[in-house]
Amino acid sequence: xxxxxxxxxxxxxxxxxxxxRDHEMVPDHVLLTPEEGVEVLKAFNIVAPQLPxxxxxxxxxxxIGAKVGDIIxxxxxxxTAKHSVFYRLVID
Amino acid sequence: xxxxxxxxxxxFGLISPQEFRKMSVVKIITADTYDDDGFPIEMGLMDPRxxxxxxxxxxxxxxxxxGECPGHFGHIDLIAPVIHVGFAKLIxxxxxxxxxDCSRLMLKENEKNMYLEQIQTLERLGQMTDxxxxxxxxxxxxxxxxxxxxxxxxEIKFERPLSxxxxxxxxxxSDIRDRFEKAPDDDIQVMGMNPATARPEWMILTVLPxxxxxxxxxxxxxxxxxxxxxxxxxxxxxxxxNQRFQENREAGAxxxxxxxxxxxxxxxxxxxxxxxxxxxxxxxxRSGRPLKTLSQRLKGKEGxxxxxxxxxxxxxxxxxxxxxxxxxxxxxxxVPMDIAMELxxxxxxxxxxxxxxxxxxxxxxxxxxxxxxxxxxxQRRVKVTxxxxxxxxxxxxxxxxxxxxxxxxxxxxxxxxxxxxRMSIMSHRVKVMPYKTFRLNPAVCPPYNADFDGDExxxxxxxxxxARAEAEILMRVQENxxxxxxxxxxxxxxxxxxxxxFLLTHLRxxxxxxxxxxxxxxxxxxxxxxxxxxxxxxxxxxxxxxxSLILPRGLxxxxxxDFCYNCDVCKGxxxxxxxxxxxxxGQLIMGTIDAEAVGAFKGKxxxxxxxxxxxxxxxxxxxxxxxxxxxxxxxxGFSFGxxxxxxxxxxxxxxxxxxxxxxxxxxxxxxxxxxxxLESLPGRTLDETLEMRIMQTLGKARDTAGKIAGQYxxxxxxxxxxxxxxxxxxxxxxxxxxxxxxxxxVRGERIMRGYAGRTLPxxxxxxxxxEAHGFVESSYKDGLNPTEFFFHAIGGxxxxxxxxxxxxxxxxxxxRLVNALQDLEVKYDGTVxxxxxxxxxxxxxxxxxxxxxxxxxxxxxxxxxxxSVLKKKESA
Ligand SMILES: [Mg+2]
Ligand SMILES: [Zn+2]
Ligand SMILES: [Zn+2]
Ligand SMILES: [Zn+2]
Numbered sequence: 031x032x033x034x035x036x037x038x039x040x041x042x043x044x045x046x047x048x049x050x051r052d053h054e055m056v057p058d059h060v061l062l063t064p065e066e067g068v069e070v071l072k073a074f075n076i077v078a079p080q081l082p083x084x085x086x087x088x089x090x091x092x093x094i095g096a097k098v099g100d101i102i103x104x105x106x107x108x109x110t111a112k113h114s115v116f117y118r119l120v121i122d
Numbered sequence: 123x124x125x126x127x128x129x130x131x132x133x134f135g136l137i138s139p140q141e142f143r144k145m146s147v148v149k150i151i152t153a154d155t156y157d158d159d160g161f162p163i164e165m166g167l168m169d170p171r172x173x174x175x176x177x178x179x180x181x182x183x184x185x186x187x188x189g190e191c192p193g194h195f196g197h198i199d200l201i202a203p204v205i206h207v208g209f210a211k212l213i214x215x216x217x218x219x220x221x222x223d224c225s226r227l228m229l230k231e232n233e234k235n236m237y238l239e240q241i242q243t244l245e246r247l248g249q250m251t252d253x254x255x256x257x258x259x260x261x262x263x264x265x266x267x268x269x270x271x272x273x274x275x276x277e278i279k280f281e282r283p284l285s286x287x288x289x290x291x292x293x294x295x296s297d298i299r300d301r302f303e304k305a306p307d308d309d310i311q312v313m314g315m316n317p318a319t320a321r322p323e324w325m326i327l328t329v330l331p332x333x334x335x336x337x338x339x340x341x342x343x344x345x346x347x348x349x350x351x352x353x354x355x356x357x358x359x360x361x362x363x364n365q366r367f368q369e370n371r372e373a374g375a376x377x378x379x380x381x382x383x384x385x386x387x388x389x390x391x392x393x394x395x396x397x398x399x400x401x402x403x404x405x406x407x408r409s410g411r412p413l414k415t416l417s418q419r420l421k422g423k424e425g426x427x428x429x430x431x432x433x434x435x436x437x438x439x440x441x442x443x444x445x446x447x448x449x450x451x452x453x454x455x456x457v458p459m460d461i462a463m464e465l466x467x468x469x470x471x472x473x474x475x476x477x478x479x480x481x482x483x484x485x486x487x488x489x490x491x492x493x494x495x496x497x498x499x500x501q502r503r504v505k506v507t508x509x510x511x512x513x514x515x516x517x518x519x520x521x522x523x524x525x526x527x528x529x530x531x532x533x534x535x536x537x538x539x540x541x542x543x544r545m546s547i548m549s550h551r552v553k554v555m556p557y558k559t560f561r562l563n564p565a566v567c568p569p570y571n572a573d574f575d576g577d578e579x580x581x582x583x584x585x586x587x588x589a590r591a592e593a594e595i596l597m598r599v600q601e602n603x604x605x606x607x608x609x610x611x612x613x614x615x616x617x618x619x620x621x622x623x624f625l626l627t628h629l630r631x632x633x634x635x636x637x638x639x640x641x642x643x644x645x646x647x648x649x650x651x652x653x654x655x656x657x658x659x660x661x662x663x664x665x666x667x668x669x670s671l672i673l674p675r676g677l678x679x680x681x682x683x684d685f686c687y688n689c690d691v692c693k694g695x696x697x698x699x700x701x702x703x704x705x706x707x708g709q710l711i712m713g714t715i716d717a718e719a720v721g722a723f724k725g726k727x728x729x730x731x732x733x734x735x736x737x738x739x740x741x742x743x744x745x746x747x748x749x750x751x752x753x754x755x756x757x758x759g760f761s762f763g764x765x766x767x768x769x770x771x772x773x774x775x776x777x778x779x780x781x782x783x784x785x786x787x788x789x790x791x792x793x794x795x796x797x798x799x800l801e802s803l804p805g806r807t808l809d810e811t812l813e814m815r816i817m818q819t820l821g822k823a824r825d826t827a828g829k830i831a832g833q834y835x836x837x838x839x840x841x842x843x844x845x846x847x848x849x850x851x852x853x854x855x856x857x858x859x860x861x862x863x864x865x866x867x868v869r870g871e872r873i874m875r876g877y878a879g880r881t882l883p884x885x886x887x888x889x890x891x892x893e894a895h896g897f898v899e900s901s902y903k904d905g906l907n908p909t910e911f912f913f914h915a916i917g918g919x920x921x922x923x924x925x926x927x928x929x930x931x932x933x934x935x936x937x938r939l940v941n942a943l944q945d946l947e948v949k950y951d952g953t954v955x956x957x958x959x960x961x962x963x964x965x966x967x968x969x970x971x972x973x974x975x976x977x978x979x980x981x982x983x984x985x986x987x988x989x990s991v992l993k994k995k996e997s998a
Binding site: 075076079080081082106108110111114115116117 | 958959967968
């Protein structure tokens with residue numbers, strides 16, 4: 031891990047922890063409101079358990095404060111479609 | 123029919139004697155099967171409670187009729203326990219790991235806890251516990267005295283097949299069972315077993331389950347005699363010995379006799395389970411044929427898994443060698459008459475087809491297309507013969523089914539293994555032909571990956587309207603021209619078709635009237651185009667004009683040909699090599715037709731026609747292209763011989779110079795290296811640098827040699843024509859044949875293996891020179907000297923080994939991938955779901971694009987559309 035830009039000259043802070051969402055390889059995770067979640071389920075005409083899953087302990091899920099039963103929208107970069115949207119149900 | 127049930131989970135374990143008894147519907151005590159009247163004997167091996175196989179009877183256990191009743195297990199109480207062969211090795215391991223006195227696993231308490239924890243962690247993670255469990259057994263075995271009761275342990279020798287000898291005494295199955303019974307549950311867990319579902323003593327049988335009669339049906343021979351299944355025979359043996367054993371023991375027979383009988387019982391139970399145990403003579407039928415017992419039913423290629431579940435043999439199919447026939451359409455398949463007269467298509471007689479049906483039947487089985495069988499509405503099948511065909515034809519009425527022989531125009535599925543993609547099975551239309559092989563247009567070889575060096579292919583005849591409709595709509599060859607893998611045409615010209623198109627369309631060679639007639643004789647053109655010009659009062663045409671005849675009207679297209687030299691700046695329409703193809707309104711204006719235009723995997727023209735017209739037009743184009751190209755190559759004349767690899771003496775000398783200089787240069791490099799003057803490249807050692815520089819020098823030498831040879835080999839050389847047009851081979855192949863084979867390599871490096879410090883005894887130790895490490899200076903035409911030949915063999919072998927390994931590895935990978943993906947489906951809303959409706963992808967392939975339906979997102983398309991719209995406006 032590389033040292034972060036020191037806030038002051040006296041103190042050099044070593045970054046031991048960083049937000050995974052800041053990493054360029056981690057796609058955007060967006061926590062949906064319950065209403066938005068229902069919209070998604072309606073759009074695909076499915077029930078929540080038919081969605082792909084994400085574990086509650088997943089670092090990206092933790093960071094956005096997801097709870098079990100929430101739906102997370104994941105927007106990935108795609109070479110052919112520019113953006114590809116994916117939804118995951120939070121489980122434990 | 124029973125309602126299909128959903129499997130919740132599968133648990134593997136051992137069955138306990140109690141469970142065997144619980145699932146048993148009857149205890150079998152007598153070895154007899156049927157009484158004198160032919161009725162099954164109660165408590166015998168054919169007890170009616172075990173299920174039914176005779177039609178008309180009902181099962182005494184479930185009330186089901188034959189076919190409905192799945193059969194029910196019975197059981198035999200064994201007089202003495204016997205070892206289950208399948209567990210012989212595991213029994214040995216456990217025997218050596220547990221104390222002979224107190225049956226505890228001989229590990230200290232803390233060790234047990236440690237291993238147990240490891241096993242539980244692995245299980246939680248869903249990983250294999252084998253390694254840890256093996257460690258437990260090997261550690262426990264090391265103890266010579268029991269850490270719990272202090273009893274000294276004896277060495278246990280295992281003798282094949284089933285003897286466990288402890289200090290000279292043979293352990294009986296009872297002894298072993300007693301030991302295992304005493305083992306505490308906690309210890310069993312450390313051995314990687316779950317005591318609730320797998321106690322070690324259950325590996326020693328006291329109760330033998332008797333399989334239901336449904337899995338060992340007896341067959342009645344024509345003489346009225348019953349013939350029993352191999353399993354039944356084996357069970358009879360077991361019951362007989364079991365009875366004799368009991369009688370002898372009750373009568374207080376001497377120990378020796380008891381032991382013999384016990385051994386015999388063990389033998390019969392062993393062969394009942396597996397008749398191929400090494401060291402156990404296989405049980406044989408009276409005829410001397412070894413019996414097929416339980417494990418033989420499952421194991422191997424013909425076993426239940428590989429033979430009956432993963433793959434089955436089917437009716438209405440044929441298999442034979444394939445051979446080419448360019449006169450067939452790509453959508454046809456030539457079927458030998460013998461096959462056409464054996465396979466059939468069902469027809470149901472109705473008011474409208476009655477006369478047709480009767481005509482078929484009247485022809486009988488020997489005049490194609492006739493009828494082999496007719497089925498009456500009451501399902502009785504009547505064989506049609508030469509003698510009874512007239513009679514049968516008169517009887518035909520509405521509802522009769524006739525099995526009509528395969529005839530021209532029938533739709534069939536055609537397949538070549540390995541069926542790796544969906545184009546490996548396509549539907550073709552039948553063309554019945556003489557001789558014994560399937561015939562197909564060589565343009566459809568690429569999707570099947572077929573050639574004619576003895577390949578065989580399979581054909582299946584769909585039997586229902588639904589199957590025929592599916593075959594016709596989804597599986598026709600023309601619907602599969604575009605590959606879903608890369609979106610381009612996978613069907614197209616190969617080899618001579620490419621060469622032929624090239625020879626026909628390259629430049630503007632004049633073709634006289636006679637030549638033109640020869641070229642178009644296979645077609646029905648009503649008129650010829652205007653001649654290109656007149657020489658000596660005689661009109662002449664060009665190949666480009668002839669080729670334009672088979673292009674659809676209105677086709678606009680331009681692209682670089684395969685043989686374009688990739689000039690730094692493409693001159694486009696001004697290309698002086700005739701390598702830029704321009705087609706306007708279905709007229710080939712300029713450029714040469716080669717692999718890029720009509721070849722398989724490339725085929726720009728085919729691709730354009732499918733997208734702008736239809737697959738049927740494209741298929742027709744390919745048919746005509748194959749015919750015209752063949753005429754083209756025949757008209758030009760084409761052959762390749764050893765003298766096509768000849769180069770002028772001057773060129774040979776130049777090439778010699780080149781290789782000599784290269785050799786000298788690498789010698790200089792070596793000298794510089796020895797003198798310590800060689801500068802190492804960044805990130806490389808000195809040795810690596812030297813190797814790289816030598817490889818570079820020699821590689822360049824071959825390229826130069828190739829270029830020199832290339833200068834003397836022009837388009838008048840057949841090899842060059844093939845390489846340049848993309849028909850077969852490359853300029854590198856030609857270089858190797860005519861100029862210099864070049865450096866041989868193993869794993870991308872010069873050849874270094876062999877003796878200490880040298881590759882062959884012909885060289886000095888430490889010689890780093892070109893010829894000592896596999897540089898082949900000769901050409902194939904000149905021939906290789908012995909050392910060169912040897913190095914060439916080394917390099918060639920690596921290639922063979924690589925392909926052999928690659929095919930087996932990719933085959934396995936493919937199987938696993940297909941197993942994981944086979945049930946996924948792209949739904950109408952564009953999502954990918956599996957059978958339970960769980961979403962796998964929200965948009966198929968992230969972008970929802972079907973590669974075979976897209977039209978490359980290039981600006982060329984826009985330009986072309988504008989151009990054709992403007993032209994339409996002009997002409998209007
Ligand atoms: Mg072959
Ligand atoms: Zn039954
Ligand atoms: Zn002990
Ligand atoms: Zn060019």
